[in-house]
Amino acid sequence: MLQLSNILIDGVVYGMVLFVISVGLSVTMGLMRFINLAHGAFAMAGGYLAAWLIREQGFPFFAGLALAIAATMALAAVLEAFVFRRLYARTELQQVLFTIGFTFFFIASVNFLAGAYIQQIPLPAWLQGSITLGARTLPTQRVLVAAMGLGVVLLLWLLIVRTRFGIWLRASVDNSAMSSSLGINIRLVQCATFAFGAGLAALGGVLGAELMPLEPYYPLKYLVLMLVVVAVGGLGSVSGTLCAALLLGIVDTASKYLASGFGNFFFYAAMILLLALRPHGILRRR
Amino acid sequence: MDRSESLRAGAVRGITFFPWQAYLAALVFIAVLYWLFPGNLLFLTRVAILALLVMSLDLVTGYAGLPTLGHAALFGMGAYGAALCAKHLTGDPLLGLAVASGSGALLALVSGLFLVRYQGLAFLMLTIAVVQVMQNIASKLQSITGGDDGLSGFEVAPVFGRFEFDMFGVTGYWYSMILLLLSFIVLQRIMSSPFGLSCVGIRENRDRMSANGTRIYPQLVKLYVIAGAFAGLAGGISAQVNQIVGLDSMGFELSAEALVMLVLGGTGNLVGAIVGTALFSGIHHFAATANPFHWLFVIGGLLMIVVFLPKGALQLVARRLAGRVLSLFGRHA
Numbered sequence: 001m002l003q004l005s006n007i008l009i010d011g012v013v014y015g016m017v018l019f020v021i022s023v024g025l026s027v028t029m030g031l032m033r034f035i036n037l038a039h040g041a042f043a044m045a046g047g048y049l050a051a052w053l054i055r056e057q058g059f060p061f062f063a064g065l066a067l068a069i070a071a072t073m074a075l076a077a078v079l080e081a082f083v084f085r086r087l088y089a090r091t092e093l094q095q096v097l098f099t100i101g102f103t104f105f106f107i108a109s110v111n112f113l114a115g116a117y118i119q120q121i122p123l124p125a126w127l128q129g130s131i132t133l134g135a136r137t138l139p140t141q142r143v144l145v146a147a148m149g150l151g152v153v154l155l156l157w158l159l160i161v162r163t164r165f166g167i168w169l170r171a172s173v174d175n176s177a178m179s180s181s182l183g184i185n186i187r188l189v190q191c192a193t194f195a196f197g198a199g200l201a202a203l204g205g206v207l208g209a210e211l212m213p214l215e216p217y218y219p220l221k222y223l224v225l226m227l228v229v230v231a232v233g234g235l236g237s238v239s240g241t242l243c244a245a246l247l248l249g250i251v252d253t254a255s256k257y258l259a260s261g262f263g264n265f266f267f268y269a270a271m272i273l274l275l276a277l278r279p280h281g282i283l284r285r286r
Numbered sequence: 287m288d289r290s291e292s293l294r295a296g297a298v299r300g301i302t303f304f305p306w307q308a309y310l311a312a313l314v315f316i317a318v319l320y321w322l323f324p325g326n327l328l329f330l331t332r333v334a335i336l337a338l339l340v341m342s343l344d345l346v347t348g349y350a351g352l353p354t355l356g357h358a359a360l361f362g363m364g365a366y367g368a369a370l371c372a373k374h375l376t377g378d379p380l381l382g383l384a385v386a387s388g389s390g391a392l393l394a395l396v397s398g399l400f401l402v403r404y405q406g407l408a409f410l411m412l413t414i415a416v417v418q419v420m421q422n423i424a425s426k427l428q429s430i431t432g433g434d435d436g437l438s439g440f441e442v443a444p445v446f447g448r449f450e451f452d453m454f455g456v457t458g459y460w461y462s463m464i465l466l467l468l469s470f471i472v473l474q475r476i477m478s479s480p481f482g483l484s485c486v487g488i489r490e491n492r493d494r495m496s497a498n499g500t501r502i503y504p505q506l507v508k509l510y511v512i513a514g515a516f517a518g519l520a521g522g523i524s525a526q527v528n529q530i531v532g533l534d535s536m537g538f539e540l541s542a543e544a545l546v547m548l549v550l551g552g553t554g555n556l557v558g559a560i561v562g563t564a565l566f567s568g569i570h571h572f573a574a575t576a577n578p579f580h581w582l583f584v585i586g587g588l589l590m591i592v593v594f595l596p597k598g599a600l601q602l603v604a605r606r607l608a609g610r611v612l613s614l615f616g617r618h619a
Contacts, residue, residue, distance in 0.1 A: 035407070087593070092406065093353055094593045097549050100542075101589025108582035116579075216579075224414055224538065231411040265422040268415040275415075276400070279408040 005136070007254045013142045015249025016149025017211055021204030021222070022229040023156065023241050024197020030236015031173050031193055032088050037099040039201055039226060040219030041106040046072040046202020047214040048110060051119040061124045069202045076198030080191050088190075103219050111216040119214040121206060145207045152200065156238055169193060173236045228267075232274045234281015243282050244274070309471065316463045327455040329571060334462040335524045337563040338469055340547045341556050342516035347545065348553035349477060350509055351489030352405065355541045356413030357517055359397070359420045362536025364390040364518025365525040366424065369437045372526070377443035379461070383522045390518015391511050393420070398510035402503065414538060421536045436532040451527065458527035465523060466560075469516055473556055476512065485509050486554070546585070550592060 025039040049068035053059045059067065087095050123141060131140045160166040168189050171179040180186045205214065212222055233244035248267060255266035274282060319330060343357045367389030368382040376382070397416050404412055424431045431437050444450040449457045476482055487495045488502055496502055525531045534540060543566070551562020569588070573581040 029407075090593070093347075093549065093553070096353065097546070097589050098593040100546070101586045101593070104582045104586030104589065106586075108579045108586060111579045111582075224418075227411060227414070231407055235407070262426055263422040264418055265426070268418040268422070272412060272415045272419070275404075275408055275412055279404055 003257065007257050008250065009136075009138065009142070011250030011253035012246060013145050013149075013249075014211060014253055015246035016146055017204055017208035018225065018229050018249050019204075019242050019245035020149055020152050020207060021201050022226045022233075022245060023152075023238060024194075024200045025226055026230045026233055026241045027169075027173075027236055027238070028194055028197050029230060030234075031169070031176070032190055034084065034088050035092055035095045035099065036084070037096060037223060037227075038102045038106065038219070039197070040223045041103050042072055042076055042198035043201040043205035043208075043222070044106075044110065044214060044218040045075060045205075046199075047121070047205035047209055047218070048114060048119055049202075050206045051121045051209075051214065052114075055120070055122055061122075061127070065203070065206055068206065069199045072202035073195045073199040077191055077195040080194040084194070085187075085190070103223070107216050107219060114216075116216055119209075121209050121214075141210065148203070148207060152203070153242060160238060165189070165192070228271050232271055232278075232282055234278075234284050237281050237283060240281045240283040247274075247282075309467070312467055316460075316467070320459060327459040329567070331455055331458045331462045331527055333564055333567045334459075334466045335520050335527070336544070336547065336567060337560045338462075338466050338520035338523070339517055340544050340551075340559040340563045341470065341473055342513045342520065343544050343548050344553060344556060344559040345473070345477065345485075345509055345513040345516075347548060348555065348559075349482065349489065350485045350506060352402070352409055352506075353545070354413040355410055355538065355545060356415075356417035357513075357544055358536055358538070358540035359413075359417040360390045360394055360514045360517035361521040361524075361540065362420065362424065362531075363393040363514075364521030365531040365535045366431060366437065366521075367518065368522035368525040369440050369531045370430070372442050373437075373440040377441050379442050379445050379526050382442065382526060383465075383519060386522025386525070387515045387519045390521060391515040394511045394514020394517075395507070398507050398514070402506040402510055413541075417536065417538055417541055421533060421538075424536055425533055431531075431533075434533060436530050438530040440529070442526045442529065451529075455527070462523050462527060465519070469519065470556060470560070473516065477556065481505070481508070489554075546589065550588070 021040075021043050024042075025036060028034055028036050028039075046068050049071050050064050053067055054061060054064035057064075084099075087098055090098075127140050127144060129140055130137050131143055132138075133143070160169060168179070168184045171182070171184060172186060172189050176186055205212075205218075212218070215221075229241060229245050229248060232248065233241035248270065251270045252264075252267045255262060255264075259266065278284065320327070323330060339357065339361050342360070343354070346357070347353050364386035368386035371382045371385040375385075401409060401412055401416065425433050427433075442451055445457060445461055449460075451457050451461075477485075484495065484500050484505055487498075487500065488505060492502060521535060524535065547562040547566040548559055549562065550565050551560065552558030566585075569584055570581060573584045
């Protein structure tokens with residue numbers, strides 16, 4: 001029983017991190033039909049910037065986090081406007097190549113600037129302890145991650161369902177040519193979505209730093225993980241990505257607790273099963 | 287160097303079979319490489335093995351237009367097949383290659399029956415999953431595959447009972463190069479046959495091929511099995527020449543590198559597969575000895591440039607060169 005609740009709690013926390021990191025990728029892939037393998041680079045940029053701001057420059061935790069996210073979003077917006085935009089009309093293979101090349105370049109630059117060791121993000125004192133919730137005692141950091149994950153879900157729901165931008169976004173995902181002819185500024189939607197997705201990735205990079213250590217090879221190491229979540233969740237589907245991330249997070253955590261000798265076997269087996277049954281996304285029947 | 291490479295390049299444009307001079311030139315080229323770089327035979331052998339893997343990848347990704355990141359599963363299957371055959375059955379290398387090729391084809395059949403139902407992102411992700419699952423199985427079956435330590439301690443008998451695999455890699459070099467050349471000839475024939483052309487048709491327009499009466503699914507399974515046989519062959523050569531099989535021969539990284547090599551040389555074109563492999567390995571060889579991160583700068587920059595190069599720029603250069611060389615033989619390119 002204790003083990004089951006451990007698996008569920010750790011799995012949900014892990015799933016939340018996966019969701020926050022991957023959801024931006026899912027939306028850009030659904031909206032722009034752009035396979036952006038450089039998404040992990042934005043998560044890493046956020047993590048590294050936060051580590052640098054908080055550790056070296058002495059910013060408080062949340063201020064450093066907010067600044068790092070803002071800087072990553074600005075970087076993403078600039079890159080989108082000048083570089084990635086030109087790839088939207090290219091073939092899948094060319095997109096894959098360019099973005100993977102960009103990732104390699106990014107890894108080498110980060111290593112050149114910050115060195116090859118793991119970056120630690122120091123936590124404030126009140127986050128280091130543990131918290132008692134009912135019968136269980138949990139590390140405060142985990143609780144924060146889960147709470148912020150829920151916050152992101154809520155925020156995204158509000159943004160997509162309740163705002164005018166959300167209407168534009170949904171219309172563009174469904175049919176961008178038609179939305180454009182109805183007077184929606186597609187370029188603005190694309191650029192803002194890309195930057196926003198990168199910002200979420202940065203948040204995920206910081207929140208998940210305990211589970212996925214920040215090192216130069218970060219964007220390649222966790223790239224497959226992000227792609228799995230996006231593919232299982234279905235392109236452009238926020239709720240699908242959430243379901244896929246939670247499910248895969250729990251499966252992976254359970255297999256680590258119960259069958260550690262098998263490595264990633266069950267994670268990928270679950271993915272094969274889910275993709276075979278629902279190739280267009282976990283919540284889409286077609 | 288230019289001569290045989292560009293001869294082969296010249297023959298790609300619509301000519302369905304090669305003049306025998308081209309094969310002779312390739313043999314001469316292999317001999318010249320042997321004579322010029324006696325100290326780098328192990329490196330050249332590795333290039334030959336990888337080129338065979340990349341050609342096999344080209345069938346799936348280039349000709350049929352299905353980008354895969356799981357091709358190393360087939361390669362690793364062949365490698366383990368050849369190693370286990372040498373360990374438990376017979377040390378004969380050619381028999382080992384048959385086993386390697388067979389096991390690659392078998393895995394391709396089993397996974398292909400399932401995989402080629404999908405396209406695009408779903409296919410790409412499923413191939414990643416297959417390679418990861420296979421790697422985890424290989425790692426778990428430690429008693430058979432040696433797990434993380436790799437599989438070694440098997441003896442490979444001399445080729446034809448005469449040419450022993452020596453530590454300088456002389457036999458390994460000729461063995462892998464000749465097999466690469468033979469595979470190239472066979473694959474060139476297969477891909478310019480009606481079957482190969484129908485695969486290109488499937489890449490270009492599935493609906494239309496289907497309306498023409500081509501049965502897409504069996505064609506793709508067949509192609510995947512052929513690719514599996516040749517990827518397995520490459521794995522088998524690798525196992526026999528290196529006398530060890532590691533888990534990395536079944537890894538995602540090898541698959542991704544093979545895809546990068548293929549694209550550097552140009553997809554849908556077997557010569558491109560060989561040129562891309564040579565280019566990638568060459569750069570890797572020189573850049574990585576200095577610092578592994580320099581290598582990432584170089585390859586990352588190269589990949590970004592390749593995408594934005596005007597289409598066919600490299601092919602144009604190759605074609606010009608080919609035209610010059612072919613005119614030496616009194617042919618019009």
